[in-house]
Amino acid sequence: MRKSKIFQRILLIILALSLIAGVMSGCVSKNEGQFSTTQETKTQTEGAKISEEPSKSTDDDVPDYLNPTGFPIVKEKITLKLMGSKSPLHGEWQDMEVFKRMEALTNISFEFDTPLAQGYTEKKNLALASGDYPDVFYGGAINVQDEETYGPQGVFLPLEDYIDKYGPHIKKILEQYPEVKNAITASDGHIYSLPYIVRTKTTAANILYINMDWLANVGMSKPETVEEFYEVLKAFNEEDPNKNGKQDEIPLSYWKQTNSMAGILNPIFYAAFSGQAGGANFDLIGDKVVYNPVQPAFKEFLAYMNKLYTEKLLDNEMFTQTMQEYIAKYKEGRMGISTTSLSNVIEPGQTVNYELLPPLTSSMNDKKVTAELPGIITGVFVLTDKCKYPEAMIRWADVFFRTVDEHVEGLCGLSNFLGVYGYNWYFDDETRKTYTRVSKVEGLNPVEYINKHVMPIGFGWVVTDAVPSADPLLLLKAEESEKHYFPYTIPVYPNTVRYTQEEAERMSFLQNDIETYVDQMLAKFIIGEEPLSKWDEYVKTIYSMGLEELLQIKQAAYDRWRR
Numbered sequence: 001m002r003k004s005k006i007f008q009r010i011l012l013i014i015l016a017l018s019l020i021a022g023v024m025s026g027c028v029s030k031n032e033g034q035f036s037t038t039q040e041t042k043t044q045t046e047g048a049k050i051s052e053e054p055s056k057s058t059d060d061d062v063p064d065y066l067n068p069t070g071f072p073i074v075k076e077k078i079t080l081k082l083m084g085s086k087s088p089l090h091g092e093w094q095d096m097e098v099f100k101r102m103e104a105l106t107n108i109s110f111e112f113d114t115p116l117a118q119g120y121t122e123k124k125n126l127a128l129a130s131g132d133y134p135d136v137f138y139g140g141a142i143n144v145q146d147e148e149t150y151g152p153q154g155v156f157l158p159l160e161d162y163i164d165k166y167g168p169h170i171k172k173i174l175e176q177y178p179e180v181k182n183a184i185t186a187s188d189g190h191i192y193s194l195p196y197i198v199r200t201k202t203t204a205a206n207i208l209y210i211n212m213d214w215l216a217n218v219g220m221s222k223p224e225t226v227e228e229f230y231e232v233l234k235a236f237n238e239e240d241p242n243k244n245g246k247q248d249e250i251p252l253s254y255w256k257q258t259n260s261m262a263g264i265l266n267p268i269f270y271a272a273f274s275g276q277a278g279g280a281n282f283d284l285i286g287d288k289v290v291y292n293p294v295q296p297a298f299k300e301f302l303a304y305m306n307k308l309y310t311e312k313l314l315d316n317e318m319f320t321q322t323m324q325e326y327i328a329k330y331k332e333g334r335m336g337i338s339t340t341s342l343s344n345v346i347e348p349g350q351t352v353n354y355e356l357l358p359p360l361t362s363s364m365n366d367k368k369v370t371a372e373l374p375g376i377i378t379g380v381f382v383l384t385d386k387c388k389y390p391e392a393m394i395r396w397a398d399v400f401f402r403t404v405d406e407h408v409e410g411l412c413g414l415s416n417f418l419g420v421y422g423y424n425w426y427f428d429d430e431t432r433k434t435y436t437r438v439s440k441v442e443g444l445n446p447v448e449y450i451n452k453h454v455m456p457i458g459f460g461w462v463v464t465d466a467v468p469s470a471d472p473l474l475l476l477k478a479e480e481s482e483k484h485y486f487p488y489t490i491p492v493y494p495n496t497v498r499y500t501q502e503e504a505e506r507m508s509f510l511q512n513d514i515e516t517y518v519d520q521m522l523a524k525f526i527i528g529e530e531p532l533s534k535w536d537e538y539v540k541t542i543y544s545m546g547l548e549e550l551l552q553i554k555q556a557a558y559d560r561w562r563r
Contacts, residue, residue: 139457142379214336253315356480400460413461
């Protein structure tokens with residue numbers, strides 16, 4: 001399968017997501033699960049009027065500590081406790097440029113509690129259960145089940161009244177895009193969290209890049225099927241594509257994540273076998289909610305992964321190694337397939353010849369598909385009943401719902417994607433079609449610099465059609481995504497589906513046990529600790545744990561959302 005063998009497709013990183021985000025444009029279509037803007041400039045132009053408007057608050061109802069308009073937000077410095085999920089790529093949050101500039105602008109600082117993503121969910125759940133939780137949860141850390149459970153209990157504060165009085169830019173977005181308001185409104189009618197609203201050309205996930213020089217060195221072309229991909233991996237393993245005279249290549253690798261296999265491999269390989277998007281265990285076939293890990297195609301996916309693992313075409317350390325260890329291996333020149341952003345693994349100034357791989361197909365499925373990312377990510381900013389300054393925190397959050405035309409000292413929504421306007425990035429000309437990112441630290445490319453020193457988490461209004469002109473890696477991603485990613489996206493189970501409190505509590509009870517069991521079994525099937533001859537027993541066990549009831553809950557909630 002030399003010279004005609006064509007290759008595989010895109011492997012996921014979700015984390016933390018460290019930067020991840022979506023792809024959207026125009027107004028939302030619920031059936032497609034997309035958020036989009038008619039024109040970024042429309043929002044910028046209309047919004048520019050808002051920043052000067054006074055809030056509805058009168059002097060009588062404004063807390064003494066607060067400046068209702070202008071900056072600083074509070075008259076005397078205050079410090080709140082903030083918890084968020086940290087990626088291994090992040091620097092310390094207290095040292096981040098945007099947080100430091102926000103403190104100088106607003107008089108609000110934080111005591112940061114930022115456990116790594118791998119252990120974050122457990123720590124968050126323990127904090128909520130014990131009552132030892134922070135003033136603020138930040139960074140996509142709260143799911144809809146949490147909101148439906150802890151909102152009505154009074155642990156999470158309703159935000160709508162504070163938004164009405166102190167969040168003019170948030171309010172503008174909710175009025176202009178009712179789909180955003182619908183997405184963040186809980187089943188009891190309250191808003192308990194603020195979102196991350198994203199549409200850019202460089203934030204596609206589920207991306208897999210291949211080194212075209214390596215392919216040429218083994219006499220092969222990009223594979224299009226999982227069968228051809230297997231042959232490429234074999235060639236990478238048996239030959240010397242990096243031309244260092246050693247057989248030290250690692251054909252395919254990844255790193256340990258909280259959600260084990262589901263978030264890592266499904267968007268690439270399960271999609272190839274099934275024709276479904278993958279990327280999450282709960283999925284859609286038409287308008288029917290299904291659980292991927294019990295589907296027949298999932299068994300074939302596991303058999304394939306076991307084959308790769310057994311033949312050492314899949315890094316046997318992937319279940320234990322950290323992201324940093326993965327990146328170190330890559331920078332040693334031992335891997336020709338990147339399962340993360342090239343900006344994480346390519347040194348500044350290094351010449352690269354990579355291309356993004358379109359979705360794979362298989363003998364079971366000839367349809368190219370990949371998961372459509374949500375344009376509205378909920379649960380990114382939550383205030384608890386321990387927060388004594390909710391008015392101030394809504395004013396703080398409101399900064400990140402400003403467009404670049406409304407920026408305050410370079411701070412706006414795009415600061416959570418590009419950094420401080422005029423310092424970390426700038427538009428190349430008045431057309432605003434391209435921008436340039438600037439690294440302030442020698443030896444770091446602009447994306448590494450943003451992750452380590454500028455801003456760790458996407459939040460607020462992050463919408464732009466501009467692409468990077470001076471960053472060849474991001475420009476490559478934008479151009480390649482346009483050709484090989486966006487045309488193949490299909491809807492997934494929406495992350496904005498809402499549940500009643502009763503549904504949320506029951507779902508949490510059932511889903512925690514099922515997902516824990518599934519994650520354990522997926523790893524065992526792949527490494528061969530459990531044979532796939534036990535598949536039927538595995539499926540039967542999942543149903544015995546309450547899968548049918550869980551699917552009924554998910555289906556009912558989805559049907560409400562769809563209407």
